[in-house]
Amino acid sequence: MSTKQPRTYADIIRRSFTSLLLTIGIIIVLTVSITLVVDQLLRAQNQAEQLSASLETSQVTNFQDWLAINRSSGLNSHNTFVFIRNANGSTTSLLPHGASLAAADTWSVPFTHLTYIKGWGLFFAEALKTGGRTYHLYIGMHVLVGNLHVLISVLIIAIGISLLIGLWFVRRLAKRISAPTIQLATAAQQAAANPEMTQTELPQPTEPVEVAQLAKDFNQLLASQNGRLQRERQFISDASHELRTPIATIRGNLKLIKRRGDQHPEIIPESLGFIDQESLRMQHLIENLLHLSRADRAEVVRQPIALSTLAQGVVSHYQPLISQPLTxxxxxxxxxxxxxxxxxxxxxxxxLDNAHKYSPADQPITVQVATHADTVTLTVADLGDGIPAADRAHIFERFYRVDASRSSKIEGSGLGLAIVAQLVQLNQGTITVADNVPRGTRFTVTLQAAKKN
Structure with a gap:
């Protein structure tokens, strides 16, 4: 079973143009031909009516009388024939060769007065009964047939020339239209050939508008892909860095125990303490990475929740774990x-973990729930050192930590706020950060309010 080959711009435009031109040509030929035929038929019918009136008045029975009527009516005697069928069945022809014309085979065109006489051509035929005689009138349509031949020949030649010129023009037009698309496709293929590299922008033509919009959409997709690729690279680099430190510490302390544990047993408890601390740190990091991985694949079914009740419960359970007063x-x-x-x-x-780590031990932390027209906000405010404005745009990025917090005194992997941002997004909410008054930081989570029954 053969499959249909995909077509190019040129093929589609060429076929469409050819079909359009042929359709227009056929419509023109039919319209002009029908108009010409109807006009000639009306003329022939008018002539037949005039001739019938003259025959009915003069009661022509011989060739001389017919010539007199023919001269007065202006009819072409070479194309007009009359046969008289008498009451006794005999036939009289008013023109030479009439006998052979009467004996020829004839075919009538349905629903018209047209009759084709073999060897003679097409005629307009009509019969008139008067004075015991039947006059059979045949008015030749040779002019009509000749005009149709000339007209159709001219139109076919004109359509053929137009088709040749049109196909040449279409080829140029298709090439000009398809050039931006081909250029865009070539650039996209080159970009796809190096998926691990940061992709440059695709060329964006000014026209056609559709191709320009397509290139713009592609560039937006590439920018998103580049950003995602950069984040993945940064994530792998940061995760490797964060895991390398505790592993190096653990291995260093193990080597120290092996080398000097026998001679200096007092270093063993200290080294085991470092190993325990770093392994716990590595455990927390791996757990956070798992949280992020699960959050990326999570499917959330949102339900109405009493946020104030939930927040009060969390505050009550969290207060015994920290030194700062919770409100x-x-x-x-x-x-x-x-x-x-x-x-x-x-x-x-x-x-709350974040506020606890970066707030003085005697400064309060405030949790607030507020309702608005269509939203509910959850705010956690502390009185710590705050976050510089330059860092606020990055604190929700994975492994990002403010410089002032990079010390051994404050533990953390830089994944906590990234996990928070991901979870907020899954709940179709937003999270913002701002300065607290008189100092510190305010994190505000905005969620959609549930409709009241």
Whole structure:
């Protein structure tokens, strides 16, 4: 079974143009031919009516009378024939060779007065009965047939010339139209040949508008892909760096125990402490990576949740674990939001962890839930050192940490806020960061409010 080969721009335009031109040509030929035929038929019918009136008045019975009528009517005697069928069945011809014309085979055109007489041509035929005689009138349509031949020949030649010129023009037009698309496709193929490299922008023509828009969409897709590829590379680099440090520490302490453990047993507890600390750090990092991986593939079914009740519960359970005083603020009306309970619990816990790590031990942390027209907000505010404005655009990136926090005193992998941002997005919400008053940081999560029954 043969499959249809895909066509190029030139093939599609050429075939469409050829079909259009042929269709227009056929319509013109038919229209002009029908108009000419109808006009000639009306003329022949008018002549037949005039001749019938003259025959009915004069009661022509011989050739001399017919010549007199023919001269007065202006008819072409070479194309006009009359046969008289008498009451006794005999036939009289008013022109020479009439007997052979009467004996010739004839075919009538249905629904018309046209009759084709073999060897003589096409005639307009009509019969008139008067005075016991039947006059058979035949008016020749030779002019009509000749004009149709000339007209159709001229139109066929004109259409043929137009088709040749049109195909040449279409070839140039198709080449000009397809050039931007071919250039775009070539650039896309080159970009696809190096999937591991950052792709450059594809050429964007000014016209046709459709191809320009397609190139623009491709470039937006490439920019998104480049950003994703860059983030993946950065993620792998940062994850490798973060894992390399605890592994190097663990291996260094193990080597130290092997070399000097027998002679200096007092270093063993200290080295084991470092190993335990670094392995715990590595465990937390791997758990955070798993959280991110699961969040990327998670499917969330949002349900109405009493956000204020959930926040109060988290605050009550979290307070004994930290030294900073926790304060919950909420409206009297229950704040109902759309979201996943487990994810919202994880979001609030992560924000509290972040506030705990970067706030002084004696400064309070505030959790606030507020309702608005169509949204519900959850805010965690601390009185720490705050986040510089230049760093706020990056704090939700994976492994990003503010420079001031890169110290051994504050543990962390830089994944906590990235996980929070991912979970907020899965719940179709937004998260923003701003300065707190008089100092510190405010993280605000905005969720869609649940409709009240």
């Amino acid at each position: 919950f603020m909420g409206s009297d009306e229950t704040a109902m939001a759309l979201g996943d309970t487990d994810m919202l619990h994880q979001i609030l816990t992560a924000l």
